[in-house]
Amino acid sequence: MRGSGRILAAVLGLATVVAATACAAEGDAPRDVEVFTWWAEGGEKAGLDGLVAQFQANCGQYTFVNGAIAGGAGANAKQVLAARLAQSEPPDTFQAHAGLELTDYMNAGQLEDLSAEYAEWGLTSAFPKGLIDNLTVNGRIYSVPANIHRANMLWGNTKVLASAGITSNATTLDGFFADLEKLKAKGATPLALGRAWTQLMLFEAVLISDLGADAFTGLWDGTTRWDSAGVDKAIADYQKLLTYTNKDRDTFDWTDAEKLLVDGKAGYQLMGDWEAADLDAKKFTDYSYSVFPGNTGVYQWLADSFVLPVGARNPEGTKCWLKTVGSAEGQQAFNTRKGSIPARTDAVASDYPAYQQAAIADWKTLKQAPSCAHGAACSQGYQAALDAAIGQFSADGNVAAFKAALITAAGRFAK
Numbered sequence: 241m242r243g244s245g246r247i248l249a250a251v252l253g254l255a256t257v258v259a260a261t262a263c264a265a266e267g268d269a270p271r272d273v274e275v276f277t278w279w280a281e282g283g284e285k286a287g288l289d290g291l292v293a294q295f296q297a298n299c300g301q302y303t304f305v306n307g308a309i310a311g312g313a314g315a316n317a318k319q320v321l322a323a324r325l326a327q328s329e330p331p332d333t334f335q336a337h338a339g340l341e342l343t344d345y346m347n348a349g350q351l352e353d354l355s356a357e358y359a360e361w362g363l364t365s366a367f368p369k370g371l372i373d374n375l376t377v378n379g380r381i382y383s384v385p386a387n388i389h390r391a392n393m394l395w396g397n398t399k400v401l402a403s404a405g406i407t408s409n410a411t412t413l414d415g416f417f418a419d420l421e422k423l424k425a426k427g428a429t430p431l432a433l434g435r436a437w438t439q440l441m442l443f444e445a446v447l448i449s450d451l452g453a454d455a456f457t458g459l460w461d462g463t464t465r466w467d468s469a470g471v472d473k474a475i476a477d478y479q480k481l482l483t484y485t486n487k488d489r490d491t492f493d494w495t496d497a498e499k500l501l502v503d504g505k506a507g508y509q510l511m512g513d514w515e516a517a518d519l520d521a522k523k524f525t526d527y528s529y530s531v532f533p534g535n536t537g538v539y540q541w542l543a544d545s546f547v548l549p550v551g552a553r554n555p556e557g558t559k560c561w562l563k564t565v566g567s568a569e570g571q572q573a574f575n576t577r578k579g580s581i582p583a584r585t586d587a588v589a590s591d592y593p594a595y596q597q598a599a600i601a602d603w604k605t606l607k608q609a610p611s612c613a614h615g616a617a618c619s620q621g622y623q624a625a626l627d628a629a630i631g632q633f634s635a636d637g638n639v640a641a642f643k644a645a646l647i648t649a650a651g652r653f654a655k
């Protein structure tokens with residue numbers, strides 16, 4: 241049985257046990273609240289732990305049950321979740337990205353409407369209007385956002401960079417290529433990279449550099465064509481970037497690529513700002529961060545949110561979790577440890593580590609562009625098609641086939 245199949249079988253087995261336990265206690269109000277995420281270690285788990293501590297303080301009548309399945313960006317978790325939803329065995333709550341990823345679950349009728357809770361908990365005015373718009377479908381709102389993450393960030397090992405004579409981070413792709421060349425000459429892996437979804441993140445950042453934020457955003461609703469000179473340039477730049485990455489990238493999760501950086505084997509890595517929290521959790525301090533070269537002025541965003549699935553065993557317990565997620569204390573407990581910034585507008589920046597203080601300021605002033613790799617810009621079908629196309633391109637380097645796959649995916653999924 242392959243890895244994800246084993247995980248699926250194990251979790252479905254676990255679900256049966258949990259269901260049996262719930263039946264044994266029939267008649268009693270359920271206590272357990274199973275929270276399904278992919279935050280299983282490092283800074284991601286630290287963030288979840290912060291939220292759990294707040295949940296335990298607020299909702300002592302309920303018991304947190306950790307349904308996390310490891311694997312960056314939900315690589316394994318989403319398959320298990322899809323199977324459980326198909327079998328009407330949902331967890332009590334699961335994480336879903338604000339934007340089109342969430343819309344998929346809404347359209348499938350898998351989520352309960354939380355509009356009444358928004359009014360009761362005062363959430364409508366607590367979050368920025370743009371985010372509320374992203375979460376709202378036909379006047380109803382189906383999830384509570386926990387944070388805002390930034391995707392288009394470049395992380396560096398300052399010692400490795402200094403040894404190659406790099407003392408400041410490039411602001412253009414040309415400058416970046418020159419620095420990657422210097423790192424290569426020193427024998428370091430210039431740019432650490434992982435498998436498909438991390439490659440899609442890198443490609444998205446290159447698209448932003450070559451197209452600008454508005455045309456990039458248009459790729460997702462079909463107003464920007466994939467068969468254009470700008471996209472051709474981005475594919476060429478991306479292909480050139482791949483030549484500076486580790487050859488075993490297709491076997492790596494983002495944390496494996498991050499390890500190359502931490503171990504002093506790589507100079508740079510493009511990754512979302514969960515890397516800030518993870519490097520801090522790993523007590524690694526010799527790192528720099530800057531926006532990806534050519535992305536200056538653009539905040540590529542994504543937001544984790546939690547939902548109440550139709551058929552959840554413990555809806556009241558889930559509501560207590562969701563209320564905690566949306567509260568000022570919950571957002572602080574989570575985001576100070578997760579690398580993200582609070583989705584609420586009333587957060588006090590000085591409560592946060594230095595990276596997030598800068599991010600809180602940037603979020604208010606920079607141009608916003610959504611992430612497809614993390615569900616804000618594109619549906620799960622579109623994302624899966626692009627993950628497959630970019631993974632194939634990593635293996636065969638066939639530009640014509642890659643471009644054709646991008647155009648086909650857009651034809652099917654852009655809207």
Ligand code: GAL
Nearest residue numbers: 284311312313314514544614
């Ligand atoms: C994203 C998620 C982030 C972080 C990342 C890496 O999809 O929104 O919170 O967990 O994956 O696993």
